[in-house]
Amino acid sequence: MADANAIDGLIAEVGTDIVKRADEVDFARHTRDFTTTAPEGLELLGAAYPRTTEDVSRVLAYCNAHGIPVQPQGGMTGLAGGGVPQAPCLILSLERMRAIEEVDTAAASITAQAGVPLEMIQNAADDAGFLFPLDLGGRGTAQIAGNASTNAGGNRVLRYGMMRDLVLGVEAVLADGTIISSLNKMLKNNAGYDIKQLFLGTEGTLGVITRLVVRMFPKPLTVCTGLVAVDDYLGVLDLLNRCKAGLGGTLSAFEAMWPEFYHLGTVALDRRPPVEEAYGIYVLVEMMGSDPDNDQERFESVIAGAMDDGVVRDAIISKSAKDTADLWAIRDCPGEFIRAGWWPQIAFDVSIPVGEIGAFITECEARVKARWPGIATMYFGHVADSNLHLSIRHDEGLFDVHELDEEVYATVGKFKGSISAEHGIGTTKRPYLHHSRSEAELALMRRLKAALDPNGTLNPGKVI
């Protein structure tokens, strides 16, 4: 099946405008995402660049009938290898399907084709006077259907939810070419099974999303930001409850940073720490409100109350856009890890039940440092969402990456956590999925895969 002539019939059927032979394709951009690359020397069969849902349907119907595996691809900004081919296959890139079809201000929805870059959706919402809240570093390149099929998270999940919560409707093509059009625009719809869920977060293994409907929100009118210090994780939990209760639905970021991370984001980058380096944990708190007359005062009163009660030990409140940018620069320092000397590093994206994050860190520290004395670790994360990031500096010869992965993910499993909070499974996390999922759950996933893609045509070797 995997020889260069395998796609002759496909080309005859769909045409050379849509399907390119291997020798016509520059595979560089089709064989790597932000963290992984395809096996060296991998021979690909060619690439399809559909312009319409019907093109996708014809390509999949042919490949499914002729045993040709298909690798769906978005903007290739993934962090788990979900779009990176592992074996000979046809690349299916949605990059030509980049039209925004409708902005409906009454329904507060945007209907877009799969390949529209995230930033284009954000801008379309902004032009219409709304906010599309999904935001992440790859926004200029990441494609909206890729965000949907990986259930992307990012910076504003606490306030607006993950991509699953932002998608109202989906059009997708099954492995056999069947077009499933569920371009629902309504918030309430219980007309049978919610079949869009099959295509959200399943990384293109059950179908290829070709169009979708996403929600827009009112633009926030205010943003208030502060950086506070607490003694320990109990302090983080206490502060979180105060912020949730006192700021209602307006709390939009709650980013905890442990001391090693705080040091790296400030002193190691030649910046003066806004609160001194003397505390157990630092938290960046942000609210996005809609009451310009009162929001700042309200925000400050919640922080002040926590100080009066001894929960918050020190705090600085942003008074200007520059202050805000300076505070966020600390949280965003992973983009400067090289300059700060924290490189190379291994990054983990896990979830732990919110109440257990402190205990998890204690145990994870003990386990990895007992096994690899001298290992350098750092913790930070969106803890209100249960999402913790762990970064370990990759000092040569100190540890084997797979053994480290196994140690960390086994600890995550012990705390009933998730080995993937927002990055998905792809190939890189696939060996560890059993730490977060039971054999019965994995068998059910395989049963779904067999029901929707019995020939294993779509994104082979990924997730399960």
Add this chain to the structure above:
Amino acid sequence: MADANAIDGLIAEVGTDIVKRADEVDFARHTRDFTTTAPEGLELLGAAYPRTTEDVSRVLAYCNAHGIPVQPQGGMTGLAGGGVPQAPCLILSLERMRAIEEVDTAAASITAQAGVPLEMIQNAADDAGFLFPLDLGGRGTAQIAGNASTNAGGNRVLRYGMMRDLVLGVEAVLADGTIISSLNKMLKNNAGYDIKQLFLGTEGTLGVITRLVVRMFPKPLTVCTGLVAVDDYLGVLDLLNRCKAGLGGTLSAFEAMWPEFYHLGTVALDRRPPVEEAYGIYVLVEMMGSDPDNDQERFESVIAGAMDDGVVRDAIISKSAKDTADLWAIRDCPGEFIRAGWWPQIAFDVSIPVGEIGAFITECEARVKARWPGIATMYFGHVADSNLHLSIRHDEGLFDVHELDEEVYATVGKFKGSISAEHGIGTTKRPYLHHSRSEAELALMRRLKAALDPNGTLNPGKVI
């Protein structure tokens, strides 16, 4: 298969504590929900009352292997017949599984067994200082797993989402007895397919939910309520945008009432209309906030701004708990339809894209009144959620109910609406599902059903 001895083997295996023979069961409460009853003379095989997930597993494994259909049941408060048996089967009632297993204030979650009444969950959250926001009329009887398997909506969807948005984790038993335990507590979890979605809103046709984890929210500290009048549906849309933008995430109800409904909820019940009966549409607006010092002023300023701009023509703002109760009594008048003389009536629960609701009503009115001159109609609904209710008085001999259903749902289909916003499909809406779902979507639902319940054991004859 459907004779009275069919369950002898099941009783031998699971015991008489769990499984009761038909002659030991009072089937009255197992054969009707809030709108439908089982076919007269239906012979049931018996009833199972499991105490644990393992009991459910053993019952299902036996029934699946021996061709015995199973009817899962919650509190029987449904409005579409999803829990009402249609053919000989075993009743599987979750009523004995009524323990709240954990209230986790750090994770803001409750873990509960299937049969816990909704009101008990609300009270447990309240006792812990939180809010469980799902609320509906049947709260004392409805069971939490029934709410989950029908994806219940209710009064606070605008602010907090539907039940699907409130469930973090699920434990369910498949038709063959396999236990799938996914009792996730985390907001972010992308460790493979989100398999809980298979059991949410699928009305027990793909599995039986036995335990689940739901989210709690901070209690709101303020509630502000007003009733306003606008000229037409464009005014409703304008007001909605102002409320969403000006009240941020705190807008919690936006209930539109057309004149016939407003008249019935006031004058026909001997109440003085709080704003005079002179306008095109009336809207009950509510915000739930967390800023006691400023919320009332802010709420009033949004309404006042809409009045200054001529969008709102008249308004009354609640100044007391009694005012608030009086305003809500108008919206809640469907509970008094008999006293108001609007009885018997046929109620419709549909969704229409928010921007199209005005046009839908115009067309629906024209179609039903052309076909049945003299028909009496009334419109109201949670329009911000896209949810419209239509009530038609059932004057004897005026129309055939199925013909009326067909006319209304065909009109819904024309507007790309949903024939079920929050009530589900069950049996009553099953004949009309094609108006909201394409043949490809229905085929995909059937494919899922065949993959998870190949013998058709679970809730036969429902949804699809």
